[in-house]
Amino acid sequence: MxxxxxxxxxxxxxxxxxxxxxxxxxxxxxxxxxxxxxxxxxxxxxxxxxxxxxxxxxxxxxxxxxxxxxxxxxxxxxxxxxxxxxxxxxxxxxxxxxxxxxxxxxxxxxxxxxxxxxxxxxxxxxxxxxxxxxxxxxxxxxxxxxxxxxxxxxxxxxxxxxxxxxxxxxxxxxxxxxxxxxxxxxxxxxxxxxxxxxxxxxxxxxxxxxxxxxxxxxxxxxxxxxxxxVPVSRPVMINQALREAGLLTVRDGPFGEMLMPMDSKAFAVVDHQLAHIYVSDRSLLPAVRDCLESLPGVDAVVDPCDIGLGHPRSGELVALSEPDAWFCYYYWLDDRKAPDFARTVDIHRKPGYDPCELFITSKFRAAARLAQKKLGMRYRMDVVPLDPRLVRGSHxxxxxxxxxxxxxxxxxxxxxxxxxxxxxxxxxx
CATH class of the missing domain: 3.40.720.10 (Alkaline Phosphatase, subunit A)
Structure with missing residues (x-):
């Protein structure tokens, strides 16, 4: 060298x-x-x-x-x-x-x-x-x-x-x-x-x-x-669609609803404009594909091998968004039952990428939570808005x-x- x-x-x-x-x-x-x-x-x-x-x-x-x-x-x-x-x-x-x-x-x-x-x-x-x-x-x-x-x-x-x-x-x-x-x-x-x-x-x-x-x-x-x-204007609520179809399972509890991957028949791991769809039973693939292809903002649902993603870590299916859309990970149907981490910056706990972490509900609220931290109190930095319409760019x-x-x-x-x-x-x- x-x-x-x-x-x-x-x-x-x-x-x-x-x-x-x-x-x-x-x-x-x-x-x-x-x-x-x-x-x-x-x-x-x-x-x-x-x-x-x-x-x-x-x-x-x-x-x-x-x-x-x-x-x-x-x-x-x-x-x-x-x-x-x-x-x-x-x-x-x-x-x-x-x-x-x-x-x-x-x-x-x-x-x-x-x-x-x-x-x-x-x-x-x-x-x-x-x-x-x-x-x-x-x-x-x-x-x-x-x-x-x-x-x-x-x-x-x-x-x-x-x-x-x-x-x-x-x-x-x-x-x-x-x-x-x-x-x-x-x-x-x-x-x-x-x-x-x-x-x-x-x-x-x-x-x-x-x-x-x-x-x-x-x-x-x-x-x-x-x-x-690229500019985007449409969040696609792909996991909510799978839940409404009876394919995604959650557990309700004191900290909100939690996604239960091992109990679900199908769920999506979203990553900007692409989502891996994990399906527990391959006989369900046609039904899952039909469910997702009917969603506005979904361009295609494909076999991962067809786009260079044929690896055991990939989902059984992969969804691609339309150019002006992106996939939001939300799986709850009522914001009152959102998990406690949804309103925080918590990149390791969320079962999908969340660009809403780039936004804030209130600087005053953030300052109050920071004061709680400095005083040694238990606190939750719950300042992230649950509004995916705020997101204006993706990839x-x-x-x-x-x-x-x-x-x-x-x-x-x-x-x-x-x-x-x-x-x-x-x-x-």
């Missing part, structure tokens, strides 16, 4: 938006980047790192149904969930720094940093990160702004912190390969229909911080994205090339399946 490479993942960047990102544009020529279905973070990153389709690497979404335990789990971090050789394994013994990319825990890399809250036995939570860089990132940069990484107050501060941390690791450790994740465009582009160029300028400045550090160690920079976001489907993922570099490829080999070839020059 003779060349150092820094790969910056600017989530939500598209060829169309590059005109507002001069620092990123200077990294080389730009090409639309064709990715897999679903066009979501975990699946795209696993495809980039392995050069394999989801049917091979097994990351069929940001979450899926774990049949072995009867649990729906989202946003897992274990590197062992990726099936197949990753880029950082392929270049070993070259040293890698993995900065906030997914599946970071247990990754065979020299340096890494990733979000990891602390959980108390009484249900309390304290924010923190796993810093495996030996650069004392929190000591030098201050606490990671978790509130800006996800939730109603998410914004540029988290990407600025990640950029500064990555620059410090690049300059102090001089990795052969550095992977940097900048999530900024994922926030307002789900909140609003219009894509404000100012958000691109902000993330371009964050990328510039990393680019400057790369230049100081004479590393080549490659910039890419996972998907582009998950393949889009027109100018509105989808992009890659910027020296003669870059046009398919995510080729990125792994492309990065290796640039390192071997």
């Amino acid at each position: 003779t060349s150092k490479i820094v790969v910056i993942n600017v989530v939500g960047l598209t060829p169309e938006l590059l005109q507002h990102a001069p620092r990123i544009s200077q990294a080389g020529s730009a090409k639309p980047l064709r990715g897999p279905l679903p066009a979501v973070t975990s699946t795209a990153q696993a495809t980039i790192l392995t050069g394999l389709n989801p049917a091979e690497h097994g990351i069929v979404g940001n979450g899926w149904y774990f049949r072995e335990t009867g649990e729906i789990r989202f946003w897992q971090q274990a590197n062992t969930l990726i099936q197949g050789e990753t880029l950082y394994q392929a270049i070993s013994p070259a040293k890698t720094a993995k900065m906030f990319w997914w599946y970071n825990q247990g990754a065979p890399v020299e340096w890494s940093a990733t979000p990891k809250p602390h959980y108390g036995c009484d249900g309390s939570k304290e924010f923190g990160i796993l810093d495996r860089t030996s650069c004392e990132l929190v000591k030098n940069l201050g606490p990671f702004p978790f509130h800006a990484f996800w939730g109603p107050f998410s914004g540029v501060a988290s990407s600025q912190w990640i950029a500064a941390a990555s620059a410090k690791v690049i300059e102090q450790k001089r990795p052969e390969l550095t992977l940097v994740y900048l999530p900024h465009l994922d926030y307002d582009y789900q909140r609003f229909t219009e894509h404000d160029p100012q958000r691109v300028a902000e993330v371009d400045a964050c990328a510039g911080t990393v680019i400057d550090a790369a230049e100081r160690i004479r590393a080549e920079v490659i910039i890419l994205s996972e998907y582009g976001l 998950g489907l393949r889009t027109a090339p100018q509105k989808g993922a992009v890659i910027v570099g020296q003669d870059p490829p046009e398919d995510m399946l080729q990125v792994k080999d492309y990065v290796r070839s640039r390192m071997e020059r």
